[in-house]
Amino acid sequence: MKFDENIRNYIYGEMEPPISGEYIDNYNPATGEVYSKIPDSDDRDVLRAVKGAERAFPAWSNCGVKKRFRILTRIADIIEQNLESFAKAETTDSGKPIALSRSIDIPRAHSNLRFFATAILHFASESHYMEREAINYTLRRPIGTVGCISPWNLPLYLFTWKIAPALASGNCVVAKPSEITPMTAYLLSRACKEAGLPAGVLNVVHGYGHKAGQAIVEHPSVKAISFTGGTETGRKIAEIAAPKFKKLSLELGGKNPNIIFADCDFEKMMTTTIRSSFSNQGQICLSGSRIFIEKHLYTVFRDEFVKRVKNLTVGNPFSDKTDLGAVVSSAHQSKVLNAIDLAREEGGQILCGGNAVKVPKCEKGYFIQPTVIEGLDAHCRTNQTEIFGPVVTLIPFETEEEVLAYANSTEYGLSATIWTQNISRAQRVADKLDAGIVWINTWLTRDLRTPFGGMKNSGTGREGGWEALRFFTEPKNVCIHF
Numbered sequence: 006m007k008f009d010e011n012i013r014n015y016i017y018g019e020m021e022p023p024i025s026g027e028y029i030d031n032y033n034p035a036t037g038e039v040y041s042k043i044p045d046s047d048d049r050d051v052l053r054a055v056k057g058a059e060r061a062f063p064a065w066s067n068c069g070v071k072k073r074f075r076i077l078t079r080i081a082d083i084i085e086q087n088l089e090s091f092a093k094a095e096t097t098d099s100g101k102p103i104a105l106s107r108s109i110d111i112p113r114a115h116s117n118l119r120f121f122a123t124a125i126l127h128f129a130s131e132s133h134y135m136e137r138e139a140i141n142y143t144l145r146r147p148i149g150t151v152g153c154i155s156p157w158n159l160p161l162y163l164f165t166w167k168i169a170p171a172l173a174s175g176n177c178v179v180a181k182p183s184e185i186t187p188m189t190a191y192l193l194s195r196a197c198k199e200a201g202l203p204a205g206v207l208n209v210v211h212g213y214g215h216k217a218g219q220a221i222v223e224h225p226s227v228k229a230i231s232f233t234g235g236t237e238t239g240r241k242i243a244e245i246a247a248p249k250f251k252k253l254s255l256e257l258g259g260k261n262p263n264i265i266f267a268d269c270d271f272e273k274m275m276t277t278t279i280r281s282s283f284s285n286q287g288q289i290c291l292s293g294s295r296i297f298i299e300k301h302l303y304t305v306f307r308d309e310f311v312k313r314v315k316n317l318t319v320g321n322p323f324s325d326k327t328d329l330g331a332v333v334s335s336a337h338q339s340k341v342l343n344a345i346d347l348a349r350e351e352g353g354q355i356l357c358g359g360n361a362v363k364v365p366k367c368e369k370g371y372f373i374q375p376t377v378i379e380g381l382d383a384h385c386r387t388n389q390t391e392i393f394g395p396v397v398t399l400i401p402f403e404t405e406e407e408v409l410a411y412a413n414s415t416e417y418g419l420s421a422t423i424w425t426q427n428i429s430r431a432q433r434v435a436d437k438l439d440a441g442i443v444w445i446n447t448w449l450t451r452d453l454r455t456p457f458g459g460m461k462n463s464g465t466g467r468e469g470g471w472e473a474l475r476f477f478t479e480p481k482n483v484c485i486h487f
């Protein structure tokens with residue numbers, strides 16, 4: 006599959022230019038160069054996509070789960086067979102190391118499709134028996150046309166995480182990937198054509214969030230919105246969708262605590278903490294950006310952690326030796342560097358990193374050194390605001406109560422990690438954390454059947470497993486009197 010070409014929308018089975026005829030520059034973050042063009046779509050393209058979805062809905066929603074299973078599995082197969090092209094496209098578009106695209110992003114995308122293709126074969130609804138009087142059974146039918154909007158950090162991974170359950174449960178979809186990383190969603194639309202997905206079942210409209218994205222949210226025929234992205238964008242989407250009584254699933258930002266007790270398995274904790282801090286340049290909603298260390302381990306932890314972080318290689322994302330590639334855009338690089346400046350102003354000491362990096366042959370790319378900061382209060386702006394880059398802070402603590410208060414002090418509640426060999430303490434702390442996902446002695450171990458999502462300003466609703474299939478279906482209770 007070729008990926009270095011201009012992107013087109015995928016509407017009612019056809020690859021189409023935007024009605025405006027306007028395009029957005031698509032940058033390669035490792036070189037700072039424009040390498041393709043993205044449709045600058047608007048409400049007219051969205052209207053065509055919604056009409057296409059509405060035409061396709063009666064047949065798709067009634068074709069039977071076996072047919073949907075077969076087609077979604079075929080799409081998964083095509084992605085898997087073209088893993089290298091998809092991985093190259095993902096790395097070129099996002100700046101992430103190619104090893105990550107090959108081993109995580111693209112495999113997870115075809116797993117998402119296979120997972121929900123098979124899940125729908127097993128999906129069942131409930132019945133409620135009223136003794137000798139009546140029986141209720143619950144029908145679960147697809148909603149109709151639904152909107153799926155995804156961010157740039159895990160492009161195809163999160164795009165498929167939404168559209169797979171939506172399609173498997175019989176909906177037709179109008180989807181928009183991030184305008185910053187649209188290439189693999191475009192390749193996916195070509196894979197859908199090749200797999201024989203009927204026209205209009207999936208429509209991919211590219212463009213800016215405030216234009217194409219907002220038009221999807223505003224359209225009265227789009228009955229549900231599944232969104233992953235920033236908390237402020239989620240708030241805006243909720244403001245538009247709530248008065249129209251649309252079903253909403255919002256997966257938003259995080260500022261996740263990584264809590265390290267002195268009795269942890271030190272080596273396992275250390276190697277995992279390097280990953281949870283800097284994988285994907287720290288641009289993972291689940292990254293553990295606030296590291297809390299029990300006081301009598303603090304110095305030992307800090308010295309070893311900083312030593313290992315200094316050994317990480319920031320480099321060309323296509324090199325196998327690279328640990329951290331480029332951050333996703335020039336604007337994002339400035340945002341992260343400004344956050345590091347704020348940490349300095351707030352009195353933080355930069356133990357390593359703190360600056361942009363010039364990478365040979367990628368001099369115009371957007372690279373940042375992995376950065377470790379200490380000496381900041383848990384309540385300062387640096388420790389309360391999502392940075393979403395290769396930046397972590399270290400904070401010592403003495404008691405469980407103290408660390409729980411720190412961990413729960415932000416507006417977010419997405420994920421948390423606990424490191425201890427004490428099983429009672431691990432469960433006590435897990436129980437009291439304000440987080441939708443808690444990992445004990447691990448990070449990012451994912452079972453696709455589990456509920457995925459955040460508390461507080463990290464979102465509403467849950468994705469994954471039955472939760473996603475329930476979100477994308479409308480329950481109807483039928484009561485039969487004896």
Ligand code: NAD
Pocket residue numbers: 154155156157158159163181182183184212213214215217218219220222233234235236238239241242256257258259289290391393419459463464
């Ligand atoms: P973003 O909110 O800027 O954009 C996300 C998507 O929304 C993009 O496709 C964008 O074009 C679109 N959009 C923007 N404005 C819109 C509007 N008014 N109406 C409709 N759509 C609109 O987020 P981002 O910068 O792409 O991603 C980073 C954020 O995503 C971080 O905050 C991160 O924590 C969060 N995130 C959360 C999860 C999770 O599962 N909770 C996963 C990944 C990323």
